[in-house]
Amino acid sequence: MLHFHLISPLTTINQGLIEVYQSDYGILYQGDCLKFLNALPDGCVDIIFADPPFNLGKDYGKGVNDQMKSDEYLAWSKQWLSESIRVLKPGGSLFVFNLPKWCIEYGAYLNQKGMLFRHWIACRMPKAFPRGQRMSPAHYGLLYYTKGDPAVFNKVYTPIQVCRHCGGEIRDYGGHRKKLNPKGINLMDTWDAPEDVWEDASTGDNAEETLWTELEEMWSDIPPVRHRQHKNRGANELAPIMLERIIAMASNPGQIVIDPFGGSGTTFYAAEKLHRYWLGTEIGDTQPAVKRLTDLANGKIEEWESARGKKKVKIPQNDSTQLDLFSY
Template identity: 40%
Template sequence: MNMLPINEVLQGDCLELLAKIPSGSIDCVFADPPFNLKKKYNSHKDKLLEIEYLAWCKAWISECVRVLKDDGFIFLHNIPKWLTFYAGFLNEIAIFRHWISWEAMTAPMGKTLQPAHYGILFYSKGEAKNRFKEVRHPHKRDRRGVLFKDYGGKKNILHPFGPLCSDVWSDIHRIRHAKNRDNHPCQLPPHLLERIILMSSEKGDVILDPFLGTGTTALAAKRLGRKFIGFEKDSEYCKIARAKLEAEKFISKVGDFYVSFHLNEIITLRECDWNGLKNYFELPQIPKDIDGQKIKLRQTIIEQKSFFDVSNHKPHNKPKELK
């Protein structure tokens, strides 16, 4: 490939397709590979000997780092068992930044601790001093709007929207209902990818996913004004991804600023955008009102013609004004 296959979903083996991507051409890679746990994919055998699986993983991880720009980021999602090996590979060719713990309770697995999180390894190819952007999520409140945490009597100095994200993400949940899922065993929620994309890239940057599945990473990138490249081995998953991308019209913005929505509420915004975004919110009049008063968007007309639910892509019956 002399030119990058921008905004395309390509069917094929990830190693063969990665080999055609020029070195230093990608801004961010997100990879959610098969976990080698005997899951049922349409055309992939998720059952290899451990030595075979790890050799294959080392090969595609090395290729993903090769195609990154010098300040590019790579995010690898998997169970902790495999991420310990991934970290060993990456420590030789990239710079460790974080192990993100995504709280996602799974079924009991016998005589062991209850699995309660997936890991997301976060590395940069080089120093990447200016690429990362801090992101915020809403304060956790009860139904009356009262803050769950006491904050040691310092509620009056809290940020109106919410705290900066740490490396533990407990506010984004797995897609639990079958009606919101595609025919895929390992579908991730779009707002998980939107948070990663918001903190690691800018408008127009290229996001590569070598295991696209039914298109979640590409969908998130499109909503946030980024370019995408997706590889997927299974033809049926490719069809689903392309159909979703063709139908997707929602641009996830408030005014000039990209944000991540879930169920009509902003769940991630960038700290560097706050000074511009705060004009779109109804902020508490006095600091103590932060407890018992949920921050809301003003009656802001979203520029798009329709607003889509981020889980199942069906239009809401709600008005075009977000309140």
């Protein structure tokens, strides 16, 4: 049974939110993001992840206009951003994924509303397309703000980048490569217990030695948009590893994550896997998300694709212990 109920059944009806899935950890509604956010009490959630339509004219189905005038799009965005701030607990984290063009406007608004800027994470696009008189876009922005000082910031281990052709490591980690904590490498690819992939960044016996493992603000190992062969639906869908990383970094098990633009349910899938409570809504078709969550409940874990390909990497000489961690 679900252990928390942030939105009363009466409010759900009044706001026109329809419950379409429920598990021990969360509830998915079908309905509008603003109605969903409005229904939540002040200061009740630990993380918000928002991946709104980018206003690029995509077809998300009935009820979604993805081609608004810029000022309309921004006015709408400010409504859900402002509500997001309201429902966040003090110290809670807000992540917003969008094009740099919109992130810069969102950032200005969030600064003005007193939110604390943490990072503009650049999520590298594996492919860049020529754009006439402009440079080729090479990243999406992932804004990371907190409501005051962060209540939770866990150190997340990230994979060492390797060359997809020869398998050799791309960087030398400023000469600190030998100090790598073998436990830390590539666990995001292979772990099964959530506590294996993060630790409290403020503790640790030897902070200097593990410093190199800290997540950087350029994420080039995650495909920002899933490849067709892995998708659960036709429209946009993020890779689960991206949400798993965010949730592992900014929350602890038992805390509450929400996503007002649920799509195929990537956030809810990751939250379930990492034992966080979650709530979310999607205005359009919720079937892909429901199927995905039902599959997970039946034990189906998704393989996630990597922008780096599946090539096995070179094992450093005399270090066979790292085989499993380095290959995926």
